Amino acid sequence: MKPLDLVRLIFGNLSRRKARVALTAIGVVIGTSAVVILVSLAIGLQRNANEQLYGIGDLTQIQVSPAYEMTEGMVVSVSVGGGVKDPGQPQPARLLTNSALDELRAIPGVESVIPREYLMTGVLIKYQKLEGGVGVIGVESDDLASLGLEAIEGGTELGRGVVVIGAMVPNNFYDPRIRPGQEPPPPPQLLGQQIQFIVSKYDEQGNEIRKNLSLRVTGVLKETRGESDWTVYFPLDQIKSLNEWSQGRRVNYNKEGYSQVVVKVQDVNQVLDISDQITQMGFQAFTPQSFVQGINNFYVILQFIFGGVGAIALLVAAIGIANTMAMSILERTREIGLMKAVGATNRDVLAIFLGEAAGIGFIGGLGGVIIGWLAGQGINVIALVYLANQAGQQGGPPPSVAVYTPIWLPLFALIFSTIIGMISGLYPALRAATMIPVLALKYE
Amino acid sequence: MKHYQMGGSIVRALDGLDLDIDAHTFTVVMGPSGSGKSTLLYLLGGLDRATAGEISIDGARLDEMDENALALFRRRTVGFVFQSFNLIPSMSALENVAFPMQFAGITSVQRNHQARNLLGQVGLSDRTDHRPTELSGGQQQRVAIARALVNNPSLILADEPTGNLDTSSGAAVMQLLSDLHNSGRTVLVVTHDPRMTRFATHKIYLLDGRSVSETEYQSAALESAQVS
Numbered sequence: 001m002k003p004l005d006l007v008r009l010i011f012g013n014l015s016r017r018k019a020r021v022a023l024t025a026i027g028v029v030i031g032t033s034a035v036v037i038l039v040s041l042a043i044g045l046q047r048n049a050n051e052q053l054y055g056i057g058d059l060t061q062i063q064v065s066p067a068y069e070m071t072e073g074m075v076v077s078v079s080v081g082g083g084v085k086d087p088g089q090p091q092p093a094r095l096l097t098n099s100a101l102d103e104l105r106a107i108p109g110v111e112s113v114i115p116r117e118y119l120m121t122g123v124l125i126k127y128q129k130l131e132g133g134v135g136v137i138g139v140e141s142d143d144l145a146s147l148g149l150e151a152i153e154g155g156t157e158l159g160r161g162v163v164v165i166g167a168m169v170p171n172n173f174y175d176p177r178i179r180p181g182q183e184p185p186p187p188p189q190l191l192g193q194q195i196q197f198i199v200s201k202y203d204e205q206g207n208e209i210r211k212n213l214s215l216r217v218t219g220v221l222k223e224t225r226g227e228s229d230w231t232v233y234f235p236l237d238q239i240k241s242l243n244e245w246s247q248g249r250r251v252n253y254n255k256e257g258y259s260q261v262v263v264k265v266q267d268v269n270q271v272l273d274i275s276d277q278i279t280q281m282g283f284q285a286f287t288p289q290s291f292v293q294g295i296n297n298f299y300v301i302l303q304f305i306f307g308g309v310g311a312i313a314l315l316v317a318a319i320g321i322a323n324t325m326a327m328s329i330l331e332r333t334r335e336i337g338l339m340k341a342v343g344a345t346n347r348d349v350l351a352i353f354l355g356e357a358a359g360i361g362f363i364g365g366l367g368g369v370i371i372g373w374l375a376g377q378g379i380n381v382i383a384l385v386y387l388a389n390q391a392g393q394q395g396g397p398p399p400s401v402a403v404y405t406p407i408w409l410p411l412f413a414l415i416f417s418t419i420i421g422m423i424s425g426l427y428p429a430l431r432a433a434t435m436i437p438v439l440a441l442k443y444e
Numbered sequence: 445m446k447h448y449q450m451g452g453s454i455v456r457a458l459d460g461l462d463l464d465i466d467a468h469t470f471t472v473v474m475g476p477s478g479s480g481k482s483t484l485l486y487l488l489g490g491l492d493r494a495t496a497g498e499i500s501i502d503g504a505r506l507d508e509m510d511e512n513a514l515a516l517f518r519r520r521t522v523g524f525v526f527q528s529f530n531l532i533p534s535m536s537a538l539e540n541v542a543f544p545m546q547f548a549g550i551t552s553v554q555r556n557h558q559a560r561n562l563l564g565q566v567g568l569s570d571r572t573d574h575r576p577t578e579l580s581g582g583q584q585q586r587v588a589i590a591r592a593l594v595n596n597p598s599l600i601l602a603d604e605p606t607g608n609l610d611t612s613s614g615a616a617v618m619q620l621l622s623d624l625h626n627s628g629r630t631v632l633v634v635t636h637d638p639r640m641t642r643f644a645t646h647k648i649y650l651l652d653g654r655s656v657s658e659t660e661y662q663s664a665a666l667e668s669a670q671v672s
């Protein structure tokens with residue numbers, strides 16, 4: 001039989017018994033929609049939890065710093081190059097030199113490796129009559145987008161004479177000449193403005209030496225609830241020269257290595273693997289992912305439990321399908337005999353009845369997926385209003401989803417209900433297929 | 445030989461039957477009720493298996509075929525006509541006739557074309573869209589004959605095709621079967637009706653699962669008439 005003829009015949013047969021098919025399919029509708037709603041709920045909860053965790057950083061990033069091996073032989077010594085080690089002093093086990101960076105870049109799945117350097121000296125920033133303190137980081141990249149940062153105003157590009165500031169930096173300004181009881185000034189609008197950076201160091205006599213920089217703000221970053229909110233970003237070489245100035249010596253990254261690099265990974269799922277590999281290479285790697293992983297495991301288990309509850313409803317529906325098919329085959333015994341008399345093989349008959357059972361599963365699954373999805377959207381609308389109220393009272397951002405249905409879920413549910421239908425129809429269909437034609441034809 | 449196991453006892457539906465039916469003949473099978481006529485027909489059509497013995501059709505041994513081969517034999521070689529028509533009630537005449545061709549993998553355009561042709565041949569061109577319930581018994585049986593012809597079988601087996609019909613529609617059906625014989629097919633008809641024998645080139649008489657001669661059959665019929 002041609003597949004298209006088979007499908008047409010199956011749906012033709014099902015449409016002959018609309019009422020019964022519909023009644024049987026309702027069980028599947030309930031089961032499938034339960035699976036879709038419950039699993040969507042578990043996924044929504046997980047998303048919420050992850051959103052709350054968002055502040056701990058971009059999950060595709062690994063912070064890598066040189067590892068310091070312990071002295072007194074506590075840890076396997078990793079020797080790099082020659083040189084006599086100073087006993088008693090912690091020595092970097094591995095330095096983040098350019099060649100080490102190339103090794104990191106060579107790990108499959110690594111998107112980019114971006115060195116970062118903190119300004120190692122005190123800095124005061126001034127804007128008009130306001131003053132403030134911030135962290136200053138130099139990044140070896142012309143665009144902060146490579147670190148997954150986004151601008152809320154202006155751009156994320158770095159360059160000479162310009163800086164990009166974190167979302168909370170304007171809130172860090174204060175008026176030093178404010179009188180008690182006076183309203184503090186509102187946070188300044190800094191985009192496009194020149195701000196002064198006063199970097200200081202002390203000479204051997206303890207005299208403060210200052211250096212003044214005037215830089216223009218070309219971008220304000222979106223809030224991340226992480227380090228970047230309180231940071232001003234410079235190009236790396238500018239931080240390097242400021243550090244050199246403050247330490248009074250030249251820094252050679254090729255010899256000393258960078259103090260930190262950010263390894264950006266293409267796929268969140270690879271983060272832990274790659275982080276392990278980096279640790280094995282002798283560096284220290286930190287990723288918020290390892291923390292998130294545990295929480296995610298919990299939600300995966302929750303998804304399975306919720307999915308299992310829905311699957312029980314589907315199981316009940318499966319019994320309904322088996323029953324309907326068994327009845328249908330009894331009623332159509334003569335038709336089966338006729339099919340065989342006109343040349344249907346056992347396989348043809350099996351395919352037709354398995355197909356009808358699968359068809360009931362499919363129709364019910366389709367209904368269940370649609371109802372489940374609609375119900376999920378409804379829950380979202382109601383729950384979000386409620387949750388937003390709560391979040392408003394307790395402070396903190398409102399969640400963006402309560403129930404989340406990823407595209408794979410309805411697809412999976414549909415395939416699953418179809419397969420359930422087919423399995424339920426297996427026994428009745430096998431009986432139909434193996435009927436002796438003459439007995440089937442004589443059946444009253 | 446065909447035996448049915450019924451609890452402890454064995455029903456010998458057909459026993460010690462040895463028949464040769466030539467190709468391109470019109471054979472009528474006669475016999476009293478329960479003599480094994482239907483059983484013989486089902487065995488020849490591959491709808492049932494003999495308990496023992498050999499059945500060969502055109503050189504092919506039915507008793508040695510597996511399920512699949514038997515299905516293909518039914519599809520390609522045999523056309524069945526039943527006393528109770530066995531049309532599918534939800535399908536139109538055209539769909540009923542076209543139905544078997546699906547299993548042969550024929551395209552739907554060809555199926556409809558062929559089915560329309562055959563309905564024309566049995567004189568039902570104007571009834572193609574009627575459901576079986578919207579047709580008379582004689583018309584239903586003609587639809588069934590058209591259906592038996594779709595895969596162009598060389599052997600037509602009819603089990604009391606006129607049993608449910610009045611005399612004139614029965615005669616029309618018999619005429620159709622005779623036409624099929626004249627077009628070169630082998631036709632085997634089971635019937636109670638002696639009038640149908642006028643088309644026959646050969647006759648088989650069955651008594652209690654055995655084939656008997658005409659004279660033996662007639663004297664037995666006379667005996668049973670006297671008893672009743």
Ligand SMILES: Nc1ncnc2c1ncn2[C@@H]1O[C@H](COP(=O)(O)OP(=O)(O)OP(=O)(O)O)[C@@H](O)[C@H]1O
Pocket residue numbers: 448449450455456457475476477478479480481482483484
């Ligand atoms: N499935 C069965 N199980 C047991 N015995 C059967 C079965 N089918 C037929 N028989 C027996 O086999 C014998 C022959 O039956 P068959 O149907 O071939 O008779 P028939 O000649 O066609 O009769 P009729 O003219 O009434 O149709 C009968 O005695 C019947 O009781």
Ligand SMILES: [Mg+2]
Pocket residue numbers: 481482483603
């Ligand atoms: Mg009979």
